[in-house]
Amino acid sequence: MTELLSFEGLRKDYFGVPAVRDLTLGIRKGEVVGVIGENGAGKSTLMNMIGGVVAPSAGEMRWLGALYHPRSPSDATARGVAFIHQELNLFTNLTIAENIFVDDFPSRFGLIDRTAMRQRTADLLRQLALDVATETDVEKLTPGERQLVEIAKALHRDAELIIFDEPTTSLTPRETAKLFETIERLKADGKTILYISHILGDVKRLCDSVVVLRDGQLVAQEKAEGFDVPDMITAMIGRALGGLYPERSAAPSSDILFSAKGLCQPGILEDVSFDIHAGEILGLFGLMGSGRSEMARIVFGLDPLEQGELTLQGNPLSGGVRARIASGVAFVTEDRRAEGLLMDAPTVDNLSLVSIEEFGRTSLAFLDQARLEQSTEHLKTEMVIKAGDIRTQPVRALSGGNQQKVVIGKWLMRQPDLFILDEPTRGVDVGAKFEIYAIADRLAAAGSGVLFISSELEELTGMCDRIMVMNRGEVTGRFDRSDFSDRDILAMAFGKKPETNGVAA
Amino acid sequence: MTGSARDRAAAVLTRHGTLLLFLLIVFVFGTQAPAFIGPENLGNVIKQASFIGIAAVGMVFVLLTAGIDLSVGSVMYLGPLIAGFAMRDYGVGVAGGLVVAVAAGAVMGAINAFLIVVLKIVPFIVTLSTLFFFRGFGAYLTSSRQFDFPDEIRAFGLSSVFGVPTPILFFVAVALAAHLVLSRTAFGRQVYAIGNDEPAAAKAGIRVGRVKASVYIICSSLAALAGFILIAQIGRLDTGFGEGREFDVIAAAVLGGASLFGGFGTAFSAVIGATMIQAVKTGLVFTGTNLYLQPMLQGLIIFAAVFLDSLRASRLEMLRRRFIRPV
Numbered sequence: 001m002t003e004l005l006s007f008e009g010l011r012k013d014y015f016g017v018p019a020v021r022d023l024t025l026g027i028r029k030g031e032v033v034g035v036i037g038e039n040g041a042g043k044s045t046l047m048n049m050i051g052g053v054v055a056p057s058a059g060e061m062r063w064l065g066a067l068y069h070p071r072s073p074s075d076a077t078a079r080g081v082a083f084i085h086q087e088l089n090l091f092t093n094l095t096i097a098e099n100i101f102v103d104d105f106p107s108r109f110g111l112i113d114r115t116a117m118r119q120r121t122a123d124l125l126r127q128l129a130l131d132v133a134t135e136t137d138v139e140k141l142t143p144g145e146r147q148l149v150e151i152a153k154a155l156h157r158d159a160e161l162i163i164f165d166e167p168t169t170s171l172t173p174r175e176t177a178k179l180f181e182t183i184e185r186l187k188a189d190g191k192t193i194l195y196i197s198h199i200l201g202d203v204k205r206l207c208d209s210v211v212v213l214r215d216g217q218l219v220a221q222e223k224a225e226g227f228d229v230p231d232m233i234t235a236m237i238g239r240a241l242g243g244l245y246p247e248r249s250a251a252p253s254s255d256i257l258f259s260a261k262g263l264c265q266p267g268i269l270e271d272v273s274f275d276i277h278a279g280e281i282l283g284l285f286g287l288m289g290s291g292r293s294e295m296a297r298i299v300f301g302l303d304p305l306e307q308g309e310l311t312l313q314g315n316p317l318s319g320g321v322r323a324r325i326a327s328g329v330a331f332v333t334e335d336r337r338a339e340g341l342l343m344d345a346p347t348v349d350n351l352s353l354v355s356i357e358e359f360g361r362t363s364l365a366f367l368d369q370a371r372l373e374q375s376t377e378h379l380k381t382e383m384v385i386k387a388g389d390i391r392t393q394p395v396r397a398l399s400g401g402n403q404q405k406v407v408i409g410k411w412l413m414r415q416p417d418l419f420i421l422d423e424p425t426r427g428v429d430v431g432a433k434f435e436i437y438a439i440a441d442r443l444a445a446a447g448s449g450v451l452f453i454s455s456e457l458e459e460l461t462g463m464c465d466r467i468m469v470m471n472r473g474e475v476t477g478r479f480d481r482s483d484f485s486d487r488d489i490l491a492m493a494f495g496k497k498p499e500t501n502g503v504a505a
Numbered sequence: 506m507t508g509s510a511r512d513r514a515a516a517v518l519t520r521h522g523t524l525l526l527f528l529l530i531v532f533v534f535g536t537q538a539p540a541f542i543g544p545e546n547l548g549n550v551i552k553q554a555s556f557i558g559i560a561a562v563g564m565v566f567v568l569l570t571a572g573i574d575l576s577v578g579s580v581m582y583l584g585p586l587i588a589g590f591a592m593r594d595y596g597v598g599v600a601g602g603l604v605v606a607v608a609a610g611a612v613m614g615a616i617n618a619f620l621i622v623v624l625k626i627v628p629f630i631v632t633l634s635t636l637f638f639f640r641g642f643g644a645y646l647t648s649s650r651q652f653d654f655p656d657e658i659r660a661f662g663l664s665s666v667f668g669v670p671t672p673i674l675f676f677v678a679v680a681l682a683a684h685l686v687l688s689r690t691a692f693g694r695q696v697y698a699i700g701n702d703e704p705a706a707a708k709a710g711i712r713v714g715r716v717k718a719s720v721y722i723i724c725s726s727l728a729a730l731a732g733f734i735l736i737a738q739i740g741r742l743d744t745g746f747g748e749g750r751e752f753d754v755i756a757a758a759v760l761g762g763a764s765l766f767g768g769f770g771t772a773f774s775a776v777i778g779a780t781m782i783q784a785v786k787t788g789l790v791f792t793g794t795n796l797y798l799q800p801m802l803q804g805l806i807i808f809a810a811v812f813l814d815s816l817r818a819s820r821l822e823m824l825r826r827r828f829i830r831p832v
Binding site (some may be wrong): 089090094098107110112 | 685689690691694695697698700701702705707708709710711768794
């Protein structure tokens with residue numbers, strides 16, 4: 001078979017840090033190829049290069065032997081590349097037919113030729129065995145049907161290479177089965193498929209061969225036959241330990257500080273229960289789309305909760321964000337740029353954002369400027385925030401690590417009981433990482449509970465007293481410090497049900 | 506389950522809220538003043554609604570892309586004024602005057618479009634400043650004096666074809682043409698796509714800038730046309746003409762079902778909304794309601810329109826929520 005797409009020494013750097021390097025690989029025409037790797041292994045970067053979203057820093061791509069350097073997503077589309085993303089690119093207010101033709105309506109006498117459009121769409125839907133009217137608004141379709149519409153779009157544009165990125169996360173088992181049939185049919189028609197997924201069982205079942213990426217490099221390219229799920233996991237995680245973690249300065253107490261019982265939210269969480277003891281750091285591990293951040297948002301009162309109980313020091317947690325903050329919950333969000341910081345405001349304003357009302361006698365009274373500056377200056381020294389004049393320099397000018405310290409610092413001013421850290425070290429350099437770990441340790445030593453959410457398993461095993469694992473909105477595993485095993489934790493994150501139950505909380 | 510019953514009631518209310526409100530208004534005024542629902546009065550209501558209605562059709566284009574145009578009130582003034590100069594000083598006829606007014610409107614729309622699409626300034630700020638600029642330019646041209654049109658313009662404004670007053674004909678023609686463009690042309694469907702998800706539209710290869718520029722030009726052209734048609738009935742142009750009308754126009758479009766958040770609404774939204782607002786105004790006169798209560802009631806209508814819209818938007822938000830497991 002000929003190679004549809006091949007890479008030769010492909011490399012992509014972001015700010016000098018390689019996201020993909022030395023990648024040499026060929027994708028044969030008509031094959032279904034699984035692409036697996038942990039978060040940050042370089043899968044998205046590779047797909048973005050194929051899709052013309054970013055350009056490689058070095059190396060070359062070839063399409064049927066000829067040099068292939070798409071300059072924009074539409075270049076890639078024109079060449080025959082189609083993406084089916086987890087989040088679909090459909091216009092919910094338009095019909096199925098309109099979505100398929102949106103960039104290229106057939107016209108007659110200046111008006112849209114609706115007959116032609118409808119016929120072509122009906123053909124495509126029949127090929128995909130999707131039995132709905134071509135004039136149905138996309139809004140009314142289920143996630144599975146919407147995905148088929150995306151596939152119809154790809155077929156309409158004569159796509160040769162169809163890339164599926166975590167396509168099954170929001171599908172029911174029946175819809176998933178139907179998707180797999182569709183992929184089989186596409187393969188029979190000679191299409192080439194790249195299938196990216198964290199659900200390794202599916203990859204094994206569906207794909208002809210599997211490509212494993214780790215730290216931006218190709219670590220394995222195997223026939224799916226004989227390459228079993230445990231082998232895949234080993235290939236994905238076999239990385240050297242290099243991080244440094246502070247010694248934990250105190251052991252957690254036996255008092256339960258926070259507890260969540262039977263949290264259910266349709267489409268998000270299913271029966272999630274856990275406790276956090278005073279002085280404990282509980283790690284929460286899960287892959288993208290496992291529901292870890294969604295759960296944090298629910299605990300913090302940002303998103304609704306249909307069923308279940310949350311208690312902090314014996315008192316039920318209820319109400320919105322303000323009430324939760326008042327009860328002693330703090331939340332450092334995953335996306336500090338968008339949700340955690342006022343980028344153009346100086347450090348002082350950011351640090352005092354949550355506790356500002358405590359610096360005036362009432363919310364309308366003048367602020368006690370002297371006390372405010374004293375507190376923020378104190379925090380700056382204590383947390384080693386490296387900034388210029390904290391009253392004038394905008395936080396935008398600080399480094400990632402120092403920005404993150406400001407985000408954490410603003411909550412420290414209130415001395416919260418429960419601290420939720422969602423990916424606190426993402427995009428932070430090694431030195432600042434250590435300081436953030438030290439802050440987490442200090443919080444725990446002072447008697448607070450910390451929920452440490454991360455997709456870096458290494459830092460969780462390095463810092464946490466216990467680790468809880470989630471997959472698709474459910475808790476799939478719990479581990480005590482003595483039982484930490486990268487392999488088992490990852491297996492459960494990939495949705496394998498625990499064989500021997502880890503010690504429950 | 507009470508939850509789903511409430512959901513269904515909310516769905517009905519958000520989908521057909523406008524129509525229900527419309528029927529309620531007609532019913533209330535009809536019981537108080539039976540003459541209100543006579544054919545003669547209803548014809549009158551539509552004729553008077555045509556002024557706001559034509560401009561509201563243009564506004565629907567802009568709202569569909571999730572934009573806004575606050576300058577329409579000033580365009581209604583400056584467009585016909587320029588046409589008036591052409592007619593008085595250069596001997597252009599009524600038909601020519603109408604063309605000049607619409608062309609002037611298109612130029613004003615192009616100015617808005619340039620600032621919004623090329624300089625990437627938010628529509629609200631752009632059109633707020635051109636609101637003052639366009640009216641200011643008119644005041645400079647006339648030294649803030651009333652402008653008298655040649656007499657023949659009133660013959661046109663008060664004419665009718667087969668008993669149907671000309672303003673209504675224009676209203677109907679504009680609404681039908683806009684409906685055809687929005688529902689049956691590639692351009693129209695792309696307007697909807699942009700309002701639904703602008704980044705996705707750009708990724709799908711739609712020329713977002715060009716489409717967005719077009720909607721502002723269409724909006725201003727129709728505002729100028731609306732102004733010209735009303736002026737043609739009066740024969741003169743006061744300096745305050747059209748002042749504050751932008752809010753009537755936006756309220757009409759939104760009340761009829763166009764969303765301020767983009768992506769939803771049709772040309773008929775403008776027709777229904779404008780007719781509804783006019784029906785309330787006329788109804789208040791019919792029932793002898795205190796004249797000074799009118800502005801307050803108008804405020805309530807605008808509030809109702811925007812409230813309905815935000816209900817619709819929050820429902821949509823719910824539909825768009827991302828799920829990580831099957832429900």
